[in-house]
Amino acid sequence: MKRPELIWTADGEADLRKLYNWMEEHSEQAGDHFIVVVDSALELLRSFPEMAPMYEPPFRRLLIGKRDIGLFYAVEGRRIVVHAIAFLNGDSSQIQRRLGLWS
Numbered sequence: 001m002k003r004p005e006l007i008w009t010a011d012g013e014a015d016l017r018k019l020y021n022w023m024e025e026h027s028e029q030a031g032d033h034f035i036v037v038v039d040s041a042l043e044l045l046r047s048f049p050e051m052a053p054m055y056e057p058p059f060r061r062l063l064i065g066k067r068d069i070g071l072f073y074a075v076e077g078r079r080i081v082v083h084a085i086a087f088l089n090g091d092s093s094q095i096q097r098r099l100g101l102w103s
Helices: 010-026 030-047 092-098
Strands: 005-008 054-056 059-064 069-076 079-087
Touching: 005 010, 005 030, 010 030, 010 079, 030 059, 030 069, 030 079, 079 092
Parallel strands: 005 079
Antiparallel strands: 054 059, 059 069, 069 079
């Protein structure tokens, strides 16, 4: 069976770059380690697209690393679309607005 295609939205890619840069500023090699952890999680996700719990339909939230980062995605047919990746220790209304759940 063919595995689903993984697609990042522009906002999702911007989030990933922002987190990588923040981690590199705080600890050398932390950003590179973060990318390895995200890549591993995404490989698992491609095998089991619905493994993460539903956040708010149609979005699922996969916990990354030490569970303080959430990767927000939707399964769209044979595609997994990553919409956002963010620290989970803040106000959830910002991520909900970004996902179009709030106006």
